[in-house]
Amino acid sequence: MALVAVLLGGLSPERSVSLSTGAGCVAALKRLGHDVVEIDPKEPDWLERLKGAGADAAFNVLHGPGGEDGRIQGVLEYLNIPYTHSGVLASALAMDKAKAKAVFAQAGLPLAAGKLMDRREAAKAHPMALPYVVKPNAQGSSVGVFIVREGANRPPEQLLDPDWSFGEDVLVEEFVSGKELTVTVLGEKTGSRALAVTEILPAGEWYDFHAKYAEGGSRHVLPAELPADVAKKLMRWAEDAHDALGCRGVTRTDFMYDPVRGKIALLEVNTQPGMTPTSLVPEQAAFVGMDYDALVKWILEDASCPR
Numbered sequence: 001m002a003l004v005a006v007l008l009g010g011l012s013p014e015r016s017v018s019l020s021t022g023a024g025c026v027a028a029l030k031r032l033g034h035d036v037v038e039i040d041p042k043e044p045d046w047l048e049r050l051k052g053a054g055a056d057a058a059f060n061v062l063h064g065p066g067g068e069d070g071r072i073q074g075v076l077e078y079l080n081i082p083y084t085h086s087g088v089l090a091s092a093l094a095m096d097k098a099k100a101k102a103v104f105a106q107a108g109l110p111l112a113a114g115k116l117m118d119r120r121e122a123a124k125a126h127p128m129a130l131p132y133v134v135k136p137n138a139q140g141s142s143v144g145v146f147i148v149r150e151g152a153n154r155p156p157e158q159l160l161d162p163d164w165s166f167g168e169d170v171l172v173e174e175f176v177s178g179k180e181l182t183v184t185v186l187g188e189k190t191g192s193r194a195l196a197v198t199e200i201l202p203a204g205e206w207y208d209f210h211a212k213y214a215e216g217g218s219r220h221v222l223p224a225e226l227p228a229d230v231a232k233k234l235m236r237w238a239e240d241a242h243d244a245l246g247c248r249g250v251t252r253t254d255f256m257y258d259p260v261r262g263k264i265a266l267l268e269v270n271t272q273p274g275m276t277p278t279s280l281v282p283e284q285a286a287f288v289g290m291d292y293d294a295l296v297k298w299i300l301e302d303a304s305c306p307r
Contacts, residue, residue: 002034004300005055005081007072009040012064013143013165020276021061028296029059041066051079057303058083059296060272064139068272069095077306084299086271087307090246094271097137097171100245104266107244109237112256112265114173122170123159126152131175134159136166147175176265178258181224183238184273184284185251186298192242194235195284199224220280222287230257233264241269249302250295252281 006029008022009015022038029036037053039046041062050058058081062072068085070092076083086094093099098116105111117127122134126148134156135145144166146156158164180200186193199221224231238253252273256265273281275296285295 002056002300003037003054004029004034005037005039005050005053005058007039007041007050007058007060007062007067009042010062010064010067011042012062012066013139014063014067015042017274017276018061018063018067021063021274021279024275024277024292025059025061025296028293029300031293032297032300034300041072047075050075050081055081057081057300059300059303060084061275063272063274064143065095068270069138073307080305082303082305083307084303085249086245086247086251090248090307091271093245094247094251094269095138097135097268098169100269101171103244104241107240109241109244109266110264112173112176112267114171116169117172119159119164119168119170122172123155123157126155127172128174131177133173133175135171135173137169137171139166149175176256176258176263178256178260178263179224179226181226181234181255181257182280183234183253183255184281185238185242185247185253187242187248187251187302192239192247194238195288196222197224197226197231197234198222198280198284199226200280218278220283222283226257230264237264237266241266245269245271247271248304248307249299250281 006022006026008018010018026036039050058076060083068091070088073088073091077088093103101111116137130152131149133147148155182198184195201219203218234255241253242251252270254267275282282292282295
Protein backbone atom coordinates (compact mmCIF):
# COMPACT_ATOMS: atom_id res chain seq x y z
CA MET A 1 0.00 0.00 0.00
CA ALA A 2 1.27 3.47 -0.87
CA LEU A 3 0.16 7.02 -0.28
CA VAL A 4 -0.44 8.50 -3.74
CA ALA A 5 -0.87 12.20 -4.46
CA VAL A 6 -3.16 12.53 -7.49
CA LEU A 7 -2.54 15.83 -9.28
CA LEU A 8 -5.75 16.83 -11.02
CA GLY A 9 -7.76 19.82 -12.20
CA GLY A 10 -5.34 22.67 -12.71
CA LEU A 11 -5.80 25.96 -14.54
CA SER A 12 -5.69 25.00 -18.23
CA PRO A 13 -8.66 24.93 -20.64
CA GLU A 14 -8.60 21.15 -20.16
CA ARG A 15 -9.44 21.34 -16.45
CA SER A 16 -12.75 19.49 -16.84
CA VAL A 17 -11.04 16.61 -18.66
CA SER A 18 -8.41 16.35 -15.94
CA LEU A 19 -11.07 16.23 -13.23
CA SER A 20 -12.85 13.40 -15.08
CA THR A 21 -9.60 11.51 -15.59
CA GLY A 22 -8.70 12.11 -11.97
CA ALA A 23 -11.98 10.74 -10.67
CA GLY A 24 -11.43 7.49 -12.54
CA CYS A 25 -7.81 7.13 -11.44
CA VAL A 26 -8.58 7.99 -7.80
CA ALA A 27 -11.28 5.31 -7.70
CA ALA A 28 -8.95 2.75 -9.29
CA LEU A 29 -6.09 3.55 -6.90
CA LYS A 30 -8.42 3.07 -3.93
CA ARG A 31 -9.64 -0.24 -5.35
CA LEU A 32 -5.98 -1.26 -5.62
CA GLY A 33 -5.60 -0.61 -1.88
CA HIS A 34 -3.73 2.70 -1.92
CA ASP A 35 -4.37 5.78 0.18
CA VAL A 36 -5.00 8.83 -1.97
CA VAL A 37 -4.70 12.57 -1.45
CA GLU A 38 -6.08 14.79 -4.21
CA ILE A 39 -4.04 17.90 -5.07
CA ASP A 40 -5.51 20.57 -7.35
CA PRO A 41 -3.01 23.26 -8.48
CA LYS A 42 -5.92 25.67 -8.78
CA GLU A 43 -6.05 25.83 -4.98
CA PRO A 44 -3.77 28.49 -3.42
CA ASP A 45 -2.24 26.07 -0.89
CA TRP A 46 -1.65 23.19 -3.31
CA LEU A 47 2.15 23.28 -3.09
CA GLU A 48 2.17 23.28 0.71
CA ARG A 49 -0.29 20.37 0.69
CA LEU A 50 1.90 18.47 -1.75
CA LYS A 51 5.04 19.10 0.30
CA GLY A 52 3.32 18.08 3.53
CA ALA A 53 1.50 15.03 2.21
CA GLY A 54 4.50 12.71 2.48
CA ALA A 55 3.33 10.93 -0.65
CA ASP A 56 5.23 7.89 -1.90
CA ALA A 57 4.38 8.88 -5.49
CA ALA A 58 2.55 11.50 -7.51
CA PHE A 59 0.04 10.31 -10.10
CA ASN A 60 -0.14 13.16 -12.59
CA VAL A 61 -3.42 13.47 -14.48
CA LEU A 62 -3.15 17.18 -15.31
CA HIS A 63 -3.74 18.15 -18.94
CA GLY A 64 -2.62 21.17 -20.92
CA PRO A 65 -0.30 24.05 -19.96
CA GLY A 66 1.12 23.72 -16.47
CA GLY A 67 0.36 20.02 -16.25
CA GLU A 68 1.97 18.38 -19.26
CA ASP A 69 4.50 20.94 -20.45
CA GLY A 70 7.31 20.22 -17.99
CA ARG A 71 6.38 22.71 -15.30
CA ILE A 72 4.70 20.41 -12.77
CA GLN A 73 7.30 17.78 -13.64
CA GLY A 74 10.02 20.26 -12.62
CA VAL A 75 8.29 20.83 -9.28
CA LEU A 76 8.16 17.10 -8.64
CA GLU A 77 11.82 16.71 -9.59
CA TYR A 78 12.76 19.51 -7.16
CA LEU A 79 10.74 17.86 -4.39
CA ASN A 80 12.20 14.45 -5.28
CA ILE A 81 8.77 12.82 -5.47
CA PRO A 82 8.50 9.83 -7.84
CA TYR A 83 5.91 10.66 -10.50
CA THR A 84 4.12 9.14 -13.46
CA HIS A 85 4.25 9.84 -17.20
CA SER A 86 7.00 11.73 -18.99
CA GLY A 87 9.73 13.88 -17.48
CA VAL A 88 10.55 17.57 -17.81
CA LEU A 89 12.24 17.62 -21.22
CA ALA A 90 9.97 15.13 -23.00
CA SER A 91 6.87 16.88 -21.65
CA ALA A 92 8.11 20.32 -22.75
CA LEU A 93 9.08 19.07 -26.22
CA ALA A 94 5.81 17.22 -26.83
CA MET A 95 3.74 20.22 -25.76
CA ASP A 96 5.56 22.54 -28.17
CA LYS A 97 4.26 21.27 -31.50
CA ALA A 98 6.90 23.01 -33.63
CA LYS A 99 9.81 21.70 -31.55
CA ALA A 100 8.27 18.22 -31.47
CA LYS A 101 7.97 18.29 -35.28
CA ALA A 102 11.66 19.14 -35.54
CA VAL A 103 12.49 16.09 -33.42
CA PHE A 104 10.16 13.89 -35.47
CA ALA A 105 11.68 15.13 -38.72
CA GLN A 106 15.15 14.26 -37.46
CA ALA A 107 13.85 10.78 -36.63
CA GLY A 108 12.50 10.36 -40.16
CA LEU A 109 8.84 10.24 -39.16
CA PRO A 110 6.05 11.22 -41.62
CA LEU A 111 4.76 14.77 -41.15
CA ALA A 112 2.41 17.29 -42.74
CA ALA A 113 4.08 20.33 -44.29
CA GLY A 114 3.72 23.39 -42.12
CA LYS A 115 5.24 26.42 -40.42
CA LEU A 116 5.15 28.32 -37.13
CA MET A 117 3.62 31.80 -37.27
CA ASP A 118 2.44 34.63 -35.07
CA ARG A 119 -1.36 34.37 -34.92
CA ARG A 120 -1.82 37.91 -36.22
CA GLU A 121 0.41 37.24 -39.21
CA ALA A 122 -1.53 34.05 -39.92
CA ALA A 123 -4.75 36.10 -39.88
CA LYS A 124 -3.66 38.60 -42.55
CA ALA A 125 -4.00 36.31 -45.55
CA HIS A 126 -4.01 32.61 -46.32
CA PRO A 127 -0.50 31.50 -45.30
CA MET A 128 -0.59 28.42 -47.54
CA ALA A 129 -2.74 26.74 -50.15
CA LEU A 130 -6.20 25.65 -49.06
CA PRO A 131 -7.13 23.50 -47.25
CA TYR A 132 -4.99 23.92 -44.17
CA VAL A 133 -5.16 23.66 -40.38
CA VAL A 134 -4.34 26.33 -37.78
CA LYS A 135 -3.59 25.15 -34.26
CA PRO A 136 -2.09 26.77 -31.15
CA ASN A 137 1.52 25.71 -30.78
CA ALA A 138 1.23 24.75 -27.11
CA GLN A 139 -2.26 23.48 -26.30
CA GLY A 140 -3.83 20.04 -26.19
CA SER A 141 -7.21 18.37 -26.74
CA SER A 142 -7.76 20.22 -30.04
CA VAL A 143 -8.36 23.49 -28.18
CA GLY A 144 -8.29 26.50 -30.52
CA VAL A 145 -7.89 24.44 -33.70
CA PHE A 146 -9.43 25.52 -37.03
CA ILE A 147 -9.70 23.72 -40.37
CA VAL A 148 -9.70 26.23 -43.23
CA ARG A 149 -11.36 24.51 -46.17
CA GLU A 150 -11.52 25.12 -49.89
CA GLY A 151 -13.48 28.25 -50.71
CA ALA A 152 -12.72 30.11 -47.48
CA ASN A 153 -12.24 33.80 -48.24
CA ARG A 154 -9.78 34.46 -45.44
CA PRO A 155 -8.13 32.90 -42.37
CA PRO A 156 -10.17 32.35 -39.16
CA GLU A 157 -11.18 35.70 -37.68
CA GLN A 158 -10.86 34.19 -34.20
CA LEU A 159 -7.07 34.57 -34.55
CA LEU A 160 -7.56 38.31 -34.02
CA ASP A 161 -9.90 37.95 -31.05
CA PRO A 162 -8.63 40.20 -28.22
CA ASP A 163 -9.70 37.49 -25.78
CA TRP A 164 -7.60 34.81 -27.53
CA SER A 165 -5.93 32.85 -24.71
CA PHE A 166 -4.07 30.07 -26.50
CA GLY A 167 -0.66 31.70 -26.98
CA GLU A 168 0.71 33.98 -29.68
CA ASP A 169 2.27 31.27 -31.86
CA VAL A 170 0.21 29.03 -34.12
CA LEU A 171 1.23 26.10 -36.28
CA VAL A 172 -0.14 26.22 -39.81
CA GLU A 173 -0.14 22.84 -41.58
CA GLU A 174 -1.47 21.31 -44.76
CA PHE A 175 -4.75 19.51 -44.17
CA VAL A 176 -4.47 15.76 -44.64
CA SER A 177 -7.90 14.26 -45.23
CA GLY A 178 -8.87 10.69 -44.54
CA LYS A 179 -8.84 8.50 -41.46
CA GLU A 180 -8.12 9.87 -37.98
CA LEU A 181 -6.06 7.24 -36.15
CA THR A 182 -4.39 6.90 -32.78
CA VAL A 183 -1.93 4.51 -31.14
CA THR A 184 -1.22 3.98 -27.43
CA VAL A 185 2.36 3.25 -26.39
CA LEU A 186 3.56 1.86 -23.05
CA GLY A 187 7.18 2.73 -22.35
CA GLU A 188 8.39 -0.42 -20.67
CA LYS A 189 11.88 -1.23 -19.37
CA THR A 190 12.39 -3.62 -22.28
CA GLY A 191 11.40 -0.91 -24.80
CA SER A 192 8.30 0.95 -25.90
CA ARG A 193 5.31 -1.17 -26.91
CA ALA A 194 2.43 -0.03 -29.11
CA LEU A 195 -0.92 -1.57 -28.16
CA ALA A 196 -3.25 -1.11 -31.13
CA VAL A 197 -4.54 1.29 -33.78
CA THR A 198 -7.96 2.90 -33.32
CA GLU A 199 -9.87 4.78 -36.01
CA ILE A 200 -11.85 7.72 -34.65
CA LEU A 201 -15.15 8.56 -36.33
CA PRO A 202 -16.34 11.89 -34.90
CA ALA A 203 -20.03 12.65 -34.84
CA GLY A 204 -19.25 16.16 -36.09
CA GLU A 205 -16.93 17.52 -38.75
CA TRP A 206 -13.72 16.46 -37.03
CA TYR A 207 -12.25 15.17 -33.76
CA ASP A 208 -12.56 18.36 -31.72
CA PHE A 209 -12.82 18.83 -27.94
CA HIS A 210 -16.51 17.86 -27.94
CA ALA A 211 -15.88 14.74 -30.00
CA LYS A 212 -13.10 13.68 -27.65
CA TYR A 213 -14.91 14.01 -24.35
CA ALA A 214 -18.69 14.26 -24.81
CA GLU A 215 -20.74 11.09 -24.62
CA GLY A 216 -21.60 10.13 -28.18
CA GLY A 217 -19.12 12.66 -29.57
CA SER A 218 -17.26 10.00 -31.52
CA ARG A 219 -17.24 6.34 -32.41
CA HIS A 220 -14.10 4.23 -32.17
CA VAL A 221 -13.22 1.36 -34.49
CA LEU A 222 -10.79 -0.97 -32.72
CA PRO A 223 -8.81 -2.38 -34.33
CA ALA A 224 -8.89 0.12 -37.17
CA GLU A 225 -9.80 -1.34 -40.55
CA LEU A 226 -6.48 -0.83 -42.32
CA PRO A 227 -4.10 -2.77 -44.54
CA ALA A 228 -1.83 -4.82 -42.30
CA ASP A 229 1.30 -3.01 -43.50
CA VAL A 230 -0.20 0.40 -42.71
CA ALA A 231 -1.21 -0.66 -39.20
CA LYS A 232 2.27 -2.07 -38.61
CA LYS A 233 3.88 1.20 -39.76
CA LEU A 234 1.64 3.28 -37.51
CA MET A 235 2.49 1.20 -34.45
CA ARG A 236 6.20 1.32 -35.20
CA TRP A 237 6.12 5.07 -35.84
CA ALA A 238 4.21 5.67 -32.58
CA GLU A 239 6.95 3.78 -30.73
CA ASP A 240 9.62 5.76 -32.58
CA ALA A 241 7.91 9.08 -31.74
CA HIS A 242 7.65 8.10 -28.06
CA ASP A 243 11.35 7.24 -28.01
CA ALA A 244 12.49 10.24 -30.06
CA LEU A 245 10.99 12.65 -27.52
CA GLY A 246 12.35 10.61 -24.60
CA CYS A 247 8.87 9.89 -23.23
CA ARG A 248 8.16 7.67 -20.24
CA GLY A 249 5.07 5.80 -19.10
CA VAL A 250 2.02 5.92 -21.36
CA THR A 251 1.60 8.13 -24.44
CA ARG A 252 -0.87 8.35 -27.30
CA THR A 253 0.18 9.34 -30.82
CA ASP A 254 -2.32 10.72 -33.33
CA PHE A 255 -2.09 10.29 -37.10
CA MET A 256 -3.99 11.17 -40.27
CA TYR A 257 -4.04 8.64 -43.10
CA ASP A 258 -5.22 9.44 -46.61
CA PRO A 259 -5.80 6.05 -48.26
CA VAL A 260 -6.28 7.67 -51.69
CA ARG A 261 -2.84 9.29 -51.72
CA GLY A 262 -1.29 6.74 -49.39
CA LYS A 263 -0.15 9.64 -47.21
CA ILE A 264 0.37 9.37 -43.45
CA ALA A 265 1.02 12.37 -41.20
CA LEU A 266 1.97 12.16 -37.53
CA LEU A 267 0.06 14.95 -35.78
CA GLU A 268 1.26 14.89 -32.17
CA VAL A 269 2.26 12.82 -29.16
CA ASN A 270 0.10 13.19 -26.05
CA THR A 271 2.20 12.65 -22.92
CA GLN A 272 -0.78 12.91 -20.52
CA PRO A 273 -3.54 11.07 -22.42
CA GLY A 274 -7.02 11.10 -20.93
CA MET A 275 -8.42 8.30 -18.80
CA THR A 276 -12.07 9.38 -18.92
CA PRO A 277 -15.03 7.07 -19.73
CA THR A 278 -14.70 8.03 -23.44
CA SER A 279 -10.89 7.98 -23.60
CA LEU A 280 -8.92 5.94 -26.10
CA VAL A 281 -6.03 4.71 -23.94
CA PRO A 282 -8.11 2.60 -21.51
CA GLU A 283 -10.04 1.24 -24.48
CA GLN A 284 -6.87 0.09 -26.25
CA ALA A 285 -5.47 -1.34 -23.01
CA ALA A 286 -8.66 -3.38 -22.54
CA PHE A 287 -8.35 -4.58 -26.12
CA VAL A 288 -4.99 -6.20 -25.30
CA GLY A 289 -6.24 -7.65 -21.99
CA MET A 290 -5.37 -4.87 -19.50
CA ASP A 291 -8.42 -3.53 -17.67
CA TYR A 292 -8.65 -0.01 -16.22
CA ASP A 293 -7.31 -0.93 -12.78
CA ALA A 294 -4.44 -2.91 -14.29
CA LEU A 295 -3.54 0.08 -16.47
CA VAL A 296 -3.55 2.43 -13.46
CA LYS A 297 -1.43 -0.09 -11.55
CA TRP A 298 1.07 -0.22 -14.42
CA ILE A 299 1.29 3.58 -14.63
CA LEU A 300 1.84 3.91 -10.86
CA GLU A 301 4.47 1.18 -10.73
CA ASP A 302 6.35 2.96 -13.53
CA ALA A 303 6.65 6.16 -11.43
CA SER A 304 10.19 7.32 -10.63
CA CYS A 305 12.34 10.35 -9.97
CA PRO A 306 14.27 11.60 -11.82
CA ARG A 307 12.42 10.85 -15.07
